[in-house]
Amino acid sequence: MLAHLMGSGMSQLKKQFGKRVQTLRLAAKLTQEQLANEVGVTIESISNIERGIHGPSFDNLEKIASALNVAVKNLFIFD
Amino acid sequence: MLAHLMGSGMSQLKKQFGKRVQTLRLAAKLTQEQLANEVGVTIESISNIERGIHGPSFDNLEKIASALNVAVKNLFIFD
């Protein structure tokens, strides 16, 4: 009855997105701190995003993509 | 001189995203109200998203994609 509040509710998209960001960040040879500075958020926020705790805001979505030198749609390509 | 009030300030991504959503919604033969119901937001929110006033939350991004029967990445393919 708490299912919709946590575990099963945790969107898979956030997790997939987070892993994708981490993959691209490491490929770009950036630390979480460097990415955080470029996006304009804290390192903890980047950490949370990569772990799927929460997604980025729509504005930061844009900044993450440009910091990683990819188009936004590439952040949603999972394989 | 009005540039800072609109064009340059308002993120282009929200506008492009909004137009993409509208295109896909019409292709799916859905009204704003039907899409709003499926996503779980108000018709005004869908209207705002399509006009680029604001973007969706990360969770609603997922719901919009599934309501339109497309992968999330397709919402960010602009041409």
Add this chain to the structure above:
DNA sequence: GGCCGTAACGAAGTTAAACTTCGCCATGCA
């Protein structure tokens, strides 16, 4: 042994913006 850089992870708090709710107006169509 210790120090440093990187990062995972929690809890609690703040804040920005997504979202709602009220309007009004325009268009097109039955």
Add this chain to the structure above:
DNA sequence: TGCATGGCGAAGTTTAACTTCGTTACGGCC
């Protein structure tokens, strides 16, 4: 004439992104 759809503003609420504190851990390097 209605009714459905939708653009658009303003003001309010609420969610969740984001911050700010921590702690823990691992690897390399001195």
